[in-house]
Amino acid sequence: MDLNRLAIRARIRSPMEAVDLGVVMTRQWWRLTFLSWFIPSFTLWLLLTPIFYSHSWVVALVVWWLKPLWDCGPLYIASRALFGETVTLGQVLRQLPSLYRKDWLPALTIRRFSLTRSFDLPLTQLEGLSGSARSARQMILHRKHSGAATWLSIVAIHIESFILFALYMFLYLMIPEQADIDYSALLIESSNFFSVFENLAAYIPMALVGPFYVVSGFSLYIARRMDLEAWDIEIRFRHLAEQFQRRATPVVSALMPMLFAAFVALSALTYSPGAVYADESIQSPNSSAEFSFSTDLPAKSESLAKTQSEVAKQRIIAILAGEEFHTVKVEKGWRLKSLEDQIEDDELPLWLIVLVEFFEKFGKLFGAGGALGDLSFSFLEVILWCGLAALVIYVVVRYRGNIKSLAVQFRLPEKQELPPKVLFGLDVTRESLPEDVPAEVRKLWEADQHRAAISLLYRALLAQLIHNYECSFSDSDTEDECIQQVRKLQQPALSDYAAELTDCWQSLAYGHRLPAVARVQNLCVRWREHFDFEK
Numbered sequence: 001m002d003l004n005r006l007a008i009r010a011r012i013r014s015p016m017e018a019v020d021l022g023v024v025m026t027r028q029w030w031r032l033t034f035l036s037w038f039i040p041s042f043t044l045w046l047l048l049t050p051i052f053y054s055h056s057w058v059v060a061l062v063v064w065w066l067k068p069l070w071d072c073g074p075l076y077i078a079s080r081a082l083f084g085e086t087v088t089l090g091q092v093l094r095q096l097p098s099l100y101r102k103d104w105l106p107a108l109t110i111r112r113f114s115l116t117r118s119f120d121l122p123l124t125q126l127e128g129l130s131g132s133a134r135s136a137r138q139m140i141l142h143r144k145h146s147g148a149a150t151w152l153s154i155v156a157i158h159i160e161s162f163i164l165f166a167l168y169m170f171l172y173l174m175i176p177e178q179a180d181i182d183y184s185a186l187l188i189e190s191s192n193f194f195s196v197f198e199n200l201a202a203y204i205p206m207a208l209v210g211p212f213y214v215v216s217g218f219s220l221y222i223a224r225r226m227d228l229e230a231w232d233i234e235i236r237f238r239h240l241a242e243q244f245q246r247r248a249t250p251v252v253s254a255l256m257p258m259l260f261a262a263f264v265a266l267s268a269l270t271y272s273p274g275a276v277y278a279d280e281s282i283q284s285p286n287s288s289a290e291f292s293f294s295t296d297l298p299a300k301s302e303s304l305a306k307t308q309s310e311v312a313k314q315r316i317i318a319i320l321a322g323e324e325f326h327t328v329k330v331e332k333g334w335r336l337k338s339l340e341d342q343i344e345d346d347e348l349p350l351w352l353i354v355l356v357e358f359f360e361k362f363g364k365l366f367g368a369g370g371a372l373g374d375l376s377f378s379f380l381e382v383i384l385w386c387g388l389a390a391l392v393i394y395v396v397v398r399y400r401g402n403i404k405s406l407a408v409q410f411r412l413p414e415k416q417e418l419p420p421k422v423l424f425g426l427d428v429t430r431e432s433l434p435e436d437v438p439a440e441v442r443k444l445w446e447a448d449q450h451r452a453a454i455s456l457l458y459r460a461l462l463a464q465l466i467h468n469y470e471c472s473f474s475d476s477d478t479e480d481e482c483i484q485q486v487r488k489l490q491q492p493a494l495s496d497y498a499a500e501l502t503d504c505w506q507s508l509a510y511g512h513r514l515p516a517v518a519r520v521q522n523l524c525v526r527w528r529e530h531f532d533f534e535k
Contacts, residue, residue, distance in 0.1 A: 006082065006083060006084075007081065007082050007083065007084055008021065008025075008082065008222075010226060011226070012223075012226060012227055013223045013226070015144075015145050015147070015148030015220060015223070016148065017223075018145070018148070018216075018219045018220045018222070018223035019148060019152055019216045019219065019220065021219045021223075022212070022215045022216030022217070022218060022219030022220070023212055023215075023216060025078060025081075025082070025215050025219065026074075026078075026211050026212045026215040026216070029077055029078065029081050029215075030211070032077045032081075032087070032089060032092065033073070033074040033077050033078065033211035033214075033215060034074075034207070034211050035089055036073025036074055036076070036077055036089070036092045036093075036096070036211075037070050037071070037073055037074055037207060037210045037211050037214075038207050039093065040069075040070060040073070040096060041063055041066070041070045041203075041206075041207065042203070042207070044062070044063060044066070045059060045063050045199070045203055048062060048063075049196060049199070053196070056195040056196055056198070056199050057195070057198075057199070059199050060198070060199045060202045060203065063203060063206070064202075064206065065108065065112070066108070067206065067210065068104075068107040068108060068111070068112065068117060068121070069100045069104065069107070069108075070210060071117075071118065071121060071210065071213075071214045072096065072099040072100060072102075072121075072125055073092055073096055073099070074210070074211045074214040074215055075121055075122065075125055075126070075214050075215075075218055076092060076095060076099060076125070077092060078214070078215045078218050079122070079125075079126055079218065082222070099125060102124055102125060102128070103124045103130050106130075107124070115149070115150040115153040115154070116142070116146055116149040116150055116153070116217075117153065117217070118149065118152065118153070118213050118214050118216065118217020118218070118220075119141070119145065119146065119149035119152075119217045119220050119221055120138055120141075120149075121214070121217065121218075122218055122221045123137055123138060123141075140228070141221070141224050141228075144224060144227065145220050145223065145224050148220060149217060149220055152213065152216055152217060152220070153213070156209050156212070156213045159205070159209050160205035160206060160209050161205075163204065163205035163208060163209070164201055164202060164204075164205050167201045167204065167205075168201065171197075426455060426458065426459040426462065427459060428459050428462045428463045428466060429463065430463055430467060432459075432463075433456075433459075433460050433463060434456075437456065437457065437460045437527065437531075438457075438524035438525075438527050438528060440456060441453045441454075441456055441457045441520070441524055442521075442524060444456065445517075445520055450508065450514055451508060451509070453520070454504060454505055454508050454509075454515070454520070455505070455509075457501060457523060457524070457527070458501055458502070458504075458505040460527075460531075461498060461501055462482070464530075464531045465482075465486060465498070468531070469486075469489060469494075471485050471486065471489075472485070473485065479502050479505070479506060480502075482498075482502070483495070483498060483499050483502055486498045486499075493529075493530070494530055497523075497526055497527075497530055500523070501523055504519065504520075504523065
């Protein structure tokens with residue numbers, strides 16, 4: 001897989017963008033993808049039609065059930081063409097038997113009704129995965145784009161249904177009205193010939209939609225691979241490496257002998273026969289004594305490690321015994337007592353006792369425990385709720401002015417949009433403009449700085465329109481959109497001047513056409529007619 005030969009732009013795409021790209025790729029490679037799906041499936045259709053002539057529904061069922069096999073051809077073509085590999089129809093047809101044999105039994109049984117079939121097919125056909133490896137890889141891919149793959153299958157099913165309905169409607173419209181035909185009986189008790197037509201009508205939508213469905217699912221798979229493996233970053237790094245290599249090769253070739261000579265000289269200087277050794281028991285090679293390596297180094301290191309461990313343990317114990325780990329915190333303060341505490345500690349308040357006694361007397365008066373008592377308490381509840389509602393209405397009406405002013409105070413201030421500081425790469429702030437714009441423009445023009453002169457005049461125009469005429473330009477506006485906003489000011493002279501200056505700027509900036517001197521002088525003179533000399 002050579003990413004440098006990728007036929008599409010490597011970037012992160014949304015699922016809908018990936019599906020749309022798959023449709024475009026299918027249209028680009030339509031002939032091969034359609035024939036790779038059509039030839040094997042239609043061949044089987046032709047072989048089965050005479051065999052099951054009296055039971056023709058079997059033909060449509062078998063061809064439909066084997067759709068996962070027919071999808072292998074378009075996927076093979078798209079995977080090769082995406083990386084710049086040219087394939088022919090003969091090569092594809094010769095590869096079809098080997099493609100059909102790859103994991104065909106699960107594809108036609110447990111995975112036959114999977115709504116993400118087109119999204120998962122590259123795992124088997126391109127990556128060659130099966131079993132647990134395929135399941136693990138599929139789980140990673142399904143974290144994103146699986147919903148789009150499901151909707152792709154649903155939409156493809158509906159499109160096939162629409163095409164099938166359109167074929168039947170076309171047949172219905174082609175039959176004259178004078179032919180008295182009972183269509184319900186024709187569909188229920190159809191002849192063998194009409195059954196063949198039904199199978200053909202069912203086959204045509206599958207053959208038309210199949211390549212689009214497969215390549216769109218493959219495009220979703222490629223988009224997910226780009227998201228996981230960052231193909232866009234890798235391609236960019238490769239381009240940068242190639243550019244650096246092309247630039248650095250002559251320099252490296254020139255400096256290589258010098259670097260080698262410096263390395264040899266540095267090696268000779270750093271080598272010393274009388275080098276100092278870390279262990280004093282190892283003597284210099286120039287001495288007459290023989291080499292004697294110290295054998296007690298492991299013991300020393302082991303004892304040192306034990307000593308450090310004991311010291312660290314003692315420090316930990318000392319820290320844990322400190323005041324920081326034995327702090328007792330006492331909090332004091334006032335709090336409201338709960339109703340249960342109040343009932344347990346003190347007597348009930350007097351007003352509550354009086355209220356309860358009143359209700360007891362009120363209930364006895366109307367027969368407590370009877371229908372009149374229940375009615376009295378319900379009536380009292382209604383009165384209390386009506387009184388509360390009347391109180392709320394009175395407060396809102398009486399103090400509506402105060403409530404309105406309070407609401408205005410707490411209203412969030414509206415976010416004021418600041419005017420842009422840069423438009424089309426030009427600084428349009430007042431501080432960046434000179435005191436006398438036309439004079440500075442003439443000075444730059446005479447100094448053969450033509451682009452700087454027109455640029456100064458044009459950004460001064462934008463600054464005046466933003467700050468003096470309150471034109472609401474945004475960073476995404478084009479020059480023509482700015483002119484349309486100026487025309488909304490209903491000042492024909494100003495609109496004509498802005499349109500002419502914009503045309504002059506575009507001709508110079510994009511077309512590299514130098515305006516006439518008289519035209520520039522005219523623009524400077526007319527500037528003084530429309531704007532002040534202030535910034």
